[in-house]
Amino acid sequence: MPSFMVILRRKFTWSNLLGLLLRGSLVWYANCIDLYMASNNHHSVFYKHTSPGKCVYLIVYVDDIVITGNDTTGISQLKEHLGKHFQTKDLGSLKYFLGIEVAQSKDGVVISQRKYALDILQETGMIDCRPVESPMDPNQKLTTKEGELFSDPERYRRLVGKLIYLTITRPDLSFAVGIVSQFMQTPCIGHWNAIIRILRYLKKAPGQGLLYEDKGNVQISGYCDADLAGSPIDRRSTTGYCVFLGGNVISWKSKKQNVVARSTAEAEYRAMASLTCELIWVKQFLRELNFCEIQTMKMYCDNQAALHIASNPVFHERTKHIEIDCHFVREKLMTKEICTEFVGSNDQLADVLTKSLRGPRIEFICSKLGSYNLYAPA
Numbered sequence: 001m002p003s004f005m006v007i008l009r010r011k012f013t014w015s016n017l018l019g020l021l022l023r024g025s026l027v028w029y030a031n032c033i034d035l036y037m038a039s040n041n042h043h044s045v046f047y048k049h050t051s052p053g054k055c056v057y058l059i060v061y062v063d064d065i066v067i068t069g070n071d072t073t074g075i076s077q078l079k080e081h082l083g084k085h086f087q088t089k090d091l092g093s094l095k096y097f098l099g100i101e102v103a104q105s106k107d108g109v110v111i112s113q114r115k116y117a118l119d120i121l122q123e124t125g126m127i128d129c130r131p132v133e134s135p136m137d138p139n140q141k142l143t144t145k146e147g148e149l150f151s152d153p154e155r156y157r158r159l160v161g162k163l164i165y166l167t168i169t170r171p172d173l174s175f176a177v178g179i180v181s182q183f184m185q186t187p188c189i190g191h192w193n194a195i196i197r198i199l200r201y202l203k204k205a206p207g208q209g210l211l212y213e214d215k216g217n218v219q220i221s222g223y224c225d226a227d228l229a230g231s232p233i234d235r236r237s238t239t240g241y242c243v244f245l246g247g248n249v250i251s252w253k254s255k256k257q258n259v260v261a262r263s264t265a266e267a268e269y270r271a272m273a274s275l276t277c278e279l280i281w282v283k284q285f286l287r288e289l290n291f292c293e294i295q296t297m298k299m300y301c302d303n304q305a306a307l308h309i310a311s312n313p314v315f316h317e318r319t320k321h322i323e324i325d326c327h328f329v330r331e332k333l334m335t336k337e338i339c340t341e342f343v344g345s346n347d348q349l350a351d352v353l354t355k356s357l358r359g360p361r362i363e364f365i366c367s368k369l370g371s372y373n374l375y376a377p378a
Contacts (some may be wrong), residue, residue: 037074041285049290050074057289066094078222100169101155101209103374110374112209113169117202120162131204132197133359135176140356141232142179146190156187159195166202169209171242172366174196175353178238182256207375208366215247218292220282223300223343224275225350226257226267235260237267240353241275242369243282250277250367254353265305266322271350272306272340273325276332283337296336300343308339 038060039045046058056069056078060174065082067075082088103110121127150156174224176198183191183192222242231238242252253274261267279297287294301307310329332338351357352365 019103033257039285039288041281041288047289048074055290058265059175061098064097066097091137099165108213110209110211110372111169112207112374113166113376114207114209116204117166120159120166121199121203121206124159126196126199126203126355129200129203133200134206134362135173135201135358136179136194136356137197138356138358140194142183142191142194143232144183144186146188147187150187150189150192153187155194156195157184160184163195163198171249171252171369171372172362173254174354175238175240175355178254178256195372205373205376208371208373210249211372212248218246219295220245220279220286221298221300222275222279223348224268224271224297225259225302225348225354226264226271227354228261228267230355231256237261237270238354239271240350241271241272241278242350242353243275243278245282245286251282252353253278264320265303265309267327268301268303268306269309269322272299272301272310273329276329276338279338280332297338299338299340300348301340302343302345302348307342310340
């Protein structure tokens with residue numbers, strides 16, 4: 001397991017920049033570092049297994065570099081090697097990266113975007129607003145016509161873009177931000193008011209983030225859910241899923257489905273197929289990095305019909321139009337890469353990614369997802 005993270009910042013010179021452009025940027029970067037392999041599953045990640053049980057990981061984004069791993073000697077050698085070939089500045093332990101604040105201790109790692117959130121509130125004049133308990137009114141369904149057209153659509157689009165980036169550490173915002181992002185072309189007053197409510201919810205805890213700690217296991221699991229015909233515009237359902245590694249959430253998504261589902265079972269099954277794809281990718285990525293031993297991954301769903309379709313090899317009238325998804329999920333079940341388990345609706349953690357919920361329910365799910373406010377008063 002990685003022991004600590006450090007960050008470097010590379011200073012570009014014209015010769016370095018020209019070299020990167022001519023040689024293909026990250027590929028050339030990997031070749032400069034002896035035996036570091038470029039990940040096949042993520043274009044920004046490079047890794048090296050220095051010895052049995054020892055590894056070093058390198059993450060590159062433009063001119064910012066994060067180095068982590070459990071081989072302190074290998075990390076020192078890598079930093080020295082980069083320092084010889086580039087003008088780099090060692091910023092020490094990772095504390096701030098691309099707007100994400102990182103706090104490391106022996107108990108775990110907390111990531112948040114407090115400064116980024118406060119900047120948004122300050123820019124929009126909402127720094128002193130009254131907070132609310134939920135990012136969206138559970139009784140409200142936004143449509144294309146929500147009053148008069150908003151006078152400054154460019155401002156609407158910029159703000160939605162910033163809120164999308166904020167969902168990196170705030171899964172509780174994903175559904176609401178996904179809804180308002182559907183009206184970027186011609187936003188109305190009602191859509192702008194929905195964004196204002198998201199900002200008021202953000203004011204409640206701008207420093208809220210995610211806590212990652214060692215819980216004694218490396219089990220990969222996921223929760224999937226769907227809201228049948230949740231969109232009043234085209235009656236498409238919303239897929240929501242979250243993936244856990246060792247009890248810590250590492251991936252989540254809230255997205256409108258591409259087609260109209262004809263039943264709850266179909267909507268839920270399409271969500272299962274999306275989660276299966278994500279679980280397979282996580283497994284491949286971790287296996288490539290030699291991060292841990294991969295066990296059978298668990299998939300939790302609260303729909304008995306969808307679980308029955310996944311385990312039943314017989315097709316019938318209600319499943320033939322989702323045959324491809326059925327074959328895909330069932331194949332992973334037969335090879336025992338994944339296994340399905342039923343979870344009650346009250347314990348469905350993907351619920352916050354598919355519909356508007358009330359404050360107490362959001363707080364319960366966020367606590368299970370590992371939400372943590374480092375700046376909350378003791």
